[in-house]
Amino acid sequence: MALPQTKQDVTEARLSTLDMPQGASWANALRENALSRLRAAGLPDRRDEYWKYTRPETLVQAQGPEAALFEVDEEAELFGDVERLQIVFVDGVFDAEASDDLIGENVKIERLAEVSQTDIHWAKDLYGVLETRGQTPVARPLATLNTAMATDGVMIHATGKVSKAIHLVYHHKSTSSDAILHHLVKLEDGADLTIFESGPAAARFNKVMEVDIADTARFNHVRKQGRDHERVAVTHIFARLGRESAFKSFTLTANGVMTRNECVIELTGDDSVAHVAGAAVGDGDFHHDDTVFITHDAERCESRQVFKKVLRNGATGVFQGKILVKAGAQKTDGYQISQSLLLDGDSQFLAKPELEIYADDVICSHGSTSGAIDEEGLFYMRARGIPESTATDLLTLAFLAEAVQEVEDEGLREDINSRLSGWLERRRG
C-alpha cells in the first residue's frame, strides 16, 4: 500500500535535516537498506495504532524542540559505588577526555564512527539485523531511522566474564542538540556483561541498542534516564537470546516531557530468561511510554515484565506490553504486570497489555491496575502516628518496590530507592 502523502512529507522533512554518515561499503549498504525501509514504512503519526497513546510529533518533526539544561544538585552519581568503565557522550558526541580507556578484560570496545570505516568487522553481521527482525509484526520506523543515520555508538564484544561494568554516560549541554546513537553488544557463549546508562543525552535523543546474547551468556542492564524535564527521547533495545542465556534490564525514569522506551526481545534458545522492568515517576506534562514486545520461540523460557508508574499533576503513563508465544514454545512462563498509582485526579494511565499465544502448555498471565493510594493503608499508618506525607511516601515506595526488586545488585537497589524518595520529598515541597 502506498504511503500516505502526509507520512511521506514528514519522513522526507526529517531526513532533510540529516546527513547519512559515509564509511566502508558494508556500512553504507546497511544504512542505505535502512533508509529505503524507512521510506517504505514512513515515520509514525498519531493515526498509527502503535502510537495510540503517545503522540510522536516531537520525536519525528524535522527540528526537535529545545530543552533547557537541568540544574544539577548535589546528588551523588547513581553508579558511583560500582567499579565501572565510563564512556562519555556529550550531546551525542564522544568525549575522549572524559572517557576511560576503552580497554577491558574479556571485552573489546570500539566506536561505530571508527568501526564503520573498516572493511572487516563483526559489526557488519549484526548492525541493523536485530532492528530489522524487530520490525515485524509491528513497524518501529524511528529505530530504522536510527540505523540509517546514527552518528556514533559503542560496539562491545564480550567473550567471557567482564569484571567491570560498562557505563555509558550521556551529558546534555546544548539546548538544541539532536543525537542519534546506535550501540551493538555481542556476547559470546558464556560471556557475562553489565551495562549502565545514565543521563539525558540531548534535547532530543534517539538511541538503539542491539544485543545479541549467545548460549549461556548473561546480559545485565540498568539505566537511569536524565532528569532534564524538557528533553524528548525514544529508545529501542533489540535483544536476541540463545540457549540458557539471560537478559535483565531495569530503567528508572524521573521527569521528561516525552519518553518512549521500546524493548523488543526474542527468546530463540531453550531455557532462556528475560526480565524487563521499569519504575517511572513524573508530574505535570510528564509523558512516559513503555512499549515491550517479547517473543517466545523456544521451550521452557521465562519472561517477566514489571512496570510501575507514579503519576502526579496531570502526568501521563503509557504501557503497551505484549507476550507472543509461538507454536512449539511449550512450557513458556510469561508474566506481565503494569500498574500505576495516580496521586491526584488529573493524571492518567493508558495501557494495552496483550497476550498472543499459539502453544497450549504455557502459563501466561498479565495484570494491570490503576488507582489512587490505598486509603486503608494510609489510615493504618496514620493511626500509628506516622505523618500523612511520610505515610504516602512509604506506600508509594512500596508500590514501586516490585519493579526496583528486579535490579540484582542490592547496593544499587538502595541507591535507586533513595533517588525515588528524594523525588517524592522534593515534590512534597
Added chain:
Amino acid sequence: MTVLDNTSVKDGVDRETVDAVREVSTYKYGWETDIEMEYAPKGLTHDIVRLISSNNDEPEWMTEWRLEAYERWLKLKEPDWAMVDYPEIDFQDQYYYARPKSMEVKPKSLDEVDPKLLATYEKLGIPLKEQMILAGVESGEAPAEGRKVAVDAVFDSVSVGTTFQAELKKAGVIFCSISEAIREHPDLVKKYLGSVVPVSDNFYATLNSAVFSDGSFVYVPPGVRCPMELSTYFRINAENTGQFERTLIIADKGSYVSYLEGCTAPQRDIAQLHAAVVEIVIEEDAEVKYSTVQNWYPGDENGKGGIYNFVTKRADCRGDRAKVMWTQVETGSAVTWKYPSCILRGDDSQGEFYSIAITNNMQQADTGTKMVHLGKRTKSRIVSKGISAGKAQNTYRGLVSMHPKAKESRNYTQCDSLLIGSGCGAHTVPYIEVKNNSSRVEHEATTSKVDDDQLFYCRQRGMDEETAVALVVNGFCKDVLQALPMEFAMEAQQLVAISLEGSVG
C-alpha cells in the same frame, strides 16, 4: 471426525472438557428447509435499498435514512484490525433480501402459515406449544409449563411471527418485529433508532443501517417489569444471502426486561454474511438483561463455509442507576467479530459482561466488550472465558475507559483462556484508559492466577491450594452460566460442560 481425535491432550485437561468441546464441534442445525423463496436481485444498489424499504412498507423518512446510510457505507473501508483472517467479501455477490414466498401476505392463523416453516421451528427445538403460539393461535389451555417466553421468529429477511403479543400488550410492553414497529410506532423508532449505534458507527453497522430487513423491537414502559422473557430466534436458510437484523430495545424508567437471542444456519460450503446491530436504551433505574447463545454454522473442519458474524451491540445506560447485563455463549460462526458494549452515562449505572467463547477447528473469534465509564460511581465487571481447540483462534478484545468525570468508578476484568491441542491460539488485547484517580481498574488475564483474596479466604478455612483454586475458578465459570436465563441454561450447560480446573496450578 474432528481434529481433536488426533490431538494429544495436555496433562491436567480432563476428558470431560475434551468431550464437551468435541460435542460443540458437531453441528446439529446444519440442515436446510426446502421452501420457495423470493429474492431481491443480487448485489447492493440504491434500488435494492429502496426495494427492501418498500417490501417492509416503510414510510419515506425510513427510506431516506437507509439511503443516507448506504451513501456513507460506500465511502467506508472494511476494518482489518481484528485478529481474524478470511477471504475478501464480495459485497455485490450477495442477496440482501430473501423471504419465503408464503410470507408475502402475513398469515393470520395456523392454517395459513406454511407447514414447512412450522416444521423448521419444530426441528430447531422450539417447544410445540410455543410454536402454536408462534403461529398466532391461542389455545384454550395454558401455554408451555413453567415460565412463558414470547418469541419473535426471524427467517432469513422476515419475521415469521411474534407470540404473546396480546398478553404483553396488557402489561404495556410492545414486542414486535422492527418492520412492524416502524409502521406502528414510528415516533419511538424515530426517537431511538441509531441513537446508540449511529449510522456512521462502523463499516458493518452502516451496512446494516442501509439494508436491515427485520429484527425485534421492544419497548417497556416506565415502572413495568416485563411479565415474561422475550426472545428472538434467527434462522438463516437461503443460500448466498446475508442476514442483517436490527434489534432495538428501550427500557423506560424503572422497568425491567430479560431478552434472549438464538441463531442457527444450514451447513453450506460457501460462507455467508451476518451483520447485525443491537441497540439498547436504558433509562433511570431500569434494567436489561440480554443473553445470546450464538450457534451459527461454524464451517467444516477445513474451514469451508460457515457464517461471518460481524455484529455491533451496544447498551446506553442513559439514566442514573441504569443497569445492563450482557451474557453470551459464542460457539458458532466461522468468523466472529462482536463487542457488546456498555456506555455508562448515568451516575451509579452498572454494566456487566459475561462471555464464554468456544472455538474449534478453523473457527476464529475476536470478541469482547467496551465499558465506557462517563457517570460517577459507575461499575462494570467483565468475565470472559475463551476456550480454543483444533486450529482455532480465540481473541478477547476489550476497552475499559474511565473518563475524568467518572469519579469513584470501578472496573474488574478477568479473562481466562484455555487451549486444547497445540494448533490453536488464544489472545488477549485489552485497552485500559484511566483518566481519574478515584476510580479503580483491575485487569487480570490468566489461566493460572485467581484472586488472591479469595484464595486466602479459602485457604484460611483449611482448603489446600489446589482445592481453593478449583473452587474459585469453578465459581467464576458458574458466574457466566448462572447469568443466563433458565431457557438457555440447558443448551449452554451442554456447550460449556467444561471444567477449567486442569488449567490451574
